[in-house]
Amino acid sequence: MRAVCPVIGSEQLARESGPCLGRSLWFRQPQRSSFCLIALATAALAAGCGVPESLRLVQQPRNGIPLDEHVCLVYSQRYQINLGGAERLHSFDINKYAKIYLQLVTDGLIRPEDVYVPAEIGREDLLRVHTPEYLARLRQPSALARYLESGWVTLMLPGVADAAILRPFRYATGGTVLAARLAVRYGVAVNLGGGYHHAEPDRGGGFCIYADMPIAIRVLQSEGLIRRALVVDLDAHQGNGTARCMTGDDDVFTFDMHEEDIYPFPKETNDLDIPLTAGMEDDEYLRLLSGHLPEAFDRARPDIVFLQVGVDVLAGDRLARLRLTPEAIIERDRLVFDEAGRRRFPIVMVLGGGYSRQAWQVQYRSIRRVLGRHAYRGESASP
Ligand SMILES: [Zn+2]
Numbered sequence: 001m002r003a004v005c006p007v008i009g010s011e012q013l014a015r016e017s018g019p020c021l022g023r024s025l026w027f028r029q030p031q032r033s034s035f036c037l038i039a040l041a042t043a044a045l046a047a048g049c050g051v052p053e054s055l056r057l058v059q060q061p062r063n064g065i066p067l068d069e070h071v072c073l074v075y076s077q078r079y080q081i082n083l084g085g086a087e088r089l090h091s092f093d094i095n096k097y098a099k100i101y102l103q104l105v106t107d108g109l110i111r112p113e114d115v116y117v118p119a120e121i122g123r124e125d126l127l128r129v130h131t132p133e134y135l136a137r138l139r140q141p142s143a144l145a146r147y148l149e150s151g152w153v154t155l156m157l158p159g160v161a162d163a164a165i166l167r168p169f170r171y172a173t174g175g176t177v178l179a180a181r182l183a184v185r186y187g188v189a190v191n192l193g194g195g196y197h198h199a200e201p202d203r204g205g206g207f208c209i210y211a212d213m214p215i216a217i218r219v220l221q222s223e224g225l226i227r228r229a230l231v232v233d234l235d236a237h238q239g240n241g242t243a244r245c246m247t248g249d250d251d252v253f254t255f256d257m258h259e260e261d262i263y264p265f266p267k268e269t270n271d272l273d274i275p276l277t278a279g280m281e282d283d284e285y286l287r288l289l290s291g292h293l294p295e296a297f298d299r300a301r302p303d304i305v306f307l308q309v310g311v312d313v314l315a316g317d318r319l320a321r322l323r324l325t326p327e328a329i330i331e332r333d334r335l336v337f338d339e340a341g342r343r344r345f346p347i348v349m350v351l352g353g354g355y356s357r358q359a360w361q362v363q364y365r366s367i368r369r370v371l372g373r374h375a376y377r378g379e380s381a382s383p
Contacts, residue, residue, distance in 0.1 A: 051077070052102070054102060054112050055077045056077070057113070057115075058075055058076055058112055058115050059076060059077045059078055060117060061117050061118060061119040062116075062117050063116060064113065064114045064115045064117070065113065065114045066186045067114060067371055069186070070186045070187035071186070071188040071189070071190070071370065072116055072179065072186055072188065072189040073110055073114060073115050073116065073189075073190050073371070074117075074118055074175045074176075074178050074189060074190065074192065075097065075116075075117070075175065075191070075192040075193070076117045076171050076172075076174075076175060077098065078120075078167070078168060078171040079168050079171050079172045079192070079193045080095070080097065080168060081164060081168045082164065083164050093355070093359065096351075096354070096359065096363070097192045097193050099360045100360055100363060100364045101192055104368070104371070109368060109371050110371065116182060118174040118177070118178040119171075119178075120167065120170045121170045121171075121173040121174040121210070121215065125177065125215055125219050126170075126173075126210060126215065128215055128219065128222070129215045129245050130201055130202070130210070130211070131202045133202065134201065134202045134203060134204075138204075138209065139158055139162065140158070141154050141156050141157075141158055141161045142154050144161055144165065144166070144204075147203065147204030147209060148165075148204075149206075149207070153165070165209075166209065169196070169209045169210050170210065171193075172191070172193035172212065173196070173212040173215060175192075175193050175194060176191050176193075176194040176213060176215070177215065177216045177219050177220075179191040179194075179216075179348045179349075179350070180216040180217075180219070180220050180225075180226075180304060180306070180348050181220065181223075181225065183304060183346035183347060183348045184226065184303075184304060187347075188337075188346070188347055188349075189346075189349070190348075190349040190367055190371070191348065191350050191351070192367075193350070193351060194212040194213070194350035194351060194352075195213070195235065195308040195309070195350035195352030196209065196210060196211060196212050196213075197211075197233055197237075197239030197240070197241050197242045197308055198237070198239070198264065199211040199212075199241040199245075200240070200241045200244045200245065201244065201245055205240075205241065205264065206241075206263060206264065208241055211241055211242065211245045212350065213231055213242055213306045213308070214242060214252075216348070217229045217252060217304075217306075221251075225303075226302075226304045228251045228252070228253075228300065228301055228303050229252045229253070229300075229302050229304050229306065230253045230255065230296060230297065230300035230304070230305045230306070230345075231253070231254045231255065231256075231305075231306045232293075232296065232306065232308070232336055233255065233256040233257070233258070233270075233308040233310075233352075234257055234289070234308060234309055234310065234332060234333075235308050235310025235312060235313075235352040235353050236259045236262065236310060236312040236313045236319070236320035236322055236353070237258055237259070237263055237264065237310070237312065237319075237320070237353065238256055238258040238264055238267050238268065238270075238273070239254065239256050239258075239270070239308065240267060240268040242254055242256075243268035243269060243270045244268055253296065253299055253302065254270040254272070255270065255271065255272045255274075255292070255293075255296035255300075256270040256273050257285075257292075258273070258274075258275065258276060259275075259276050259277075259280075259320050259322055260276060261277075261278055261321075262319065262321070263319075271296075271300075272292065272296055272299070276288070278321035278322070279321060279323055280322050280323060280324075281323045281324070282324055282325055282327075282328035285313070285324055285328065285332070286328060286331060286332065289332060289336075290335055293335060293339050294339070297339055297340075297343060297345070302345055303346070304345065304346045304347070304348065305336070305340045305345050305346065305347040306348050306350065307336050307337075307347060307348065307349050307350070308350055308351075308352045309329075309332075309349055309350070309351060309366065310354055311329055311354030311356075311359045311363050312352075312355055312359070314326065314356050314358060314362060316356050317354065317356045319353070319355050326358065326365065329362050329366060330362070330366045330369060333369070333370070334366075334369065349370065
């Protein structure tokens with residue numbers, strides 16, 4: 001069975017399902033109850049019942065307020081895939097974006113009104129990277145099921161699939177574009193979503209549908225905000241989609257550290273690939289990262305940095321076999337932010353994958369540090 005890199009899912013289901021879910025790692029096989037749950041999806045979407053007030057406040061697109069005048073947080077409750085409970089058929093933590101947002105609010109690090117809420121990305125911008133044929137194919141649930149690696153999706157009506165699955169992806173992609181604009185203006189932006197690095201111009205894969213980072217690069221280039229970009233992809237899986245989207249573009253430099261023996265196969269070629277062996281631990285990983293980061297920044301000479309911080313490098317992740325501790329992951333992210341900060345490069349964080357029970361908490365701790373008062377100045381805030 002090949003491993004894949006989804007970005008959302010249910011921890012509870014992962015625990016129930018064990019390491020092998022049959023033909024697909026993404027969803028359990030359809031049950032009779034699936035049909036009923038899918039039938040409830042549209043009603044659940046429309047009703048929005050049971051949504052906490054702090055989530056209701058981050059649905060309509062609007063501006064927020066930069067923290068410490070230079071750190072912007074981007075999130076929309078419309079990132080959430082909501083099928084009236086059927087989304088729990090997915091193997092991974094589908095609620096991680098909302099969990100991180102709510103914890104940041106609960107801990108007083110942000111207020112809902114601080115958050116920049118993005119609009120849905122439009123077709124014109126999707127076409128900056130994706131082919132019209134691919135966008136047309138996404139309207140077929142059978143094709144979408146292939147990209148999500150789940151036959152379960154074929155049970156959905158096309159309109160429900162668009163509203164319940166594709167639209168959240170479009171909002172999260174709009175979030176990465178907005179975060180990139182904010183980073184250029186204020187210095188640092190975090191999108192509590194995105195990092196769909198397996199999406200290619202003409203196909204999806206690994207639960208990635210829209211190539212949010214390449215799209216953001218093309219949009220900002222078209223607006224004259226940037227010319228050159230650096231993508232630092234530290235998810236355990238290689239960002240093959242980003243690499244394919246950026247092939248032959250000398251203005252975009254892709255730096256990718258990934259486990260060599262897991263999905264995707266075959267690997268694509270980035271400007272700087274650092275393949276990692278299974279079982280690698282903190283010291284060796286951080287030594288490799290800190291050794292290669294200056295080279296990536298020197299060669300890229302970017303106007304903006306995109307950082308994909310997948311936490312499937314964490315020891316015990318279901319889809320990868322690296323063995324990093326939470327502390328090393330927080331240090332990993334700090335190294336990149338500090339490198340960008342020292343060079344005064346705008347930087348955008350997107351979340352990517354991560355499929356262990358602890359994944360969202362590790363990501364939360366790293367984001368909490370980024371939101372800390374001194375993060376962008378290259379000093380360490382309390383973790
Ligand atoms: Zn991954």
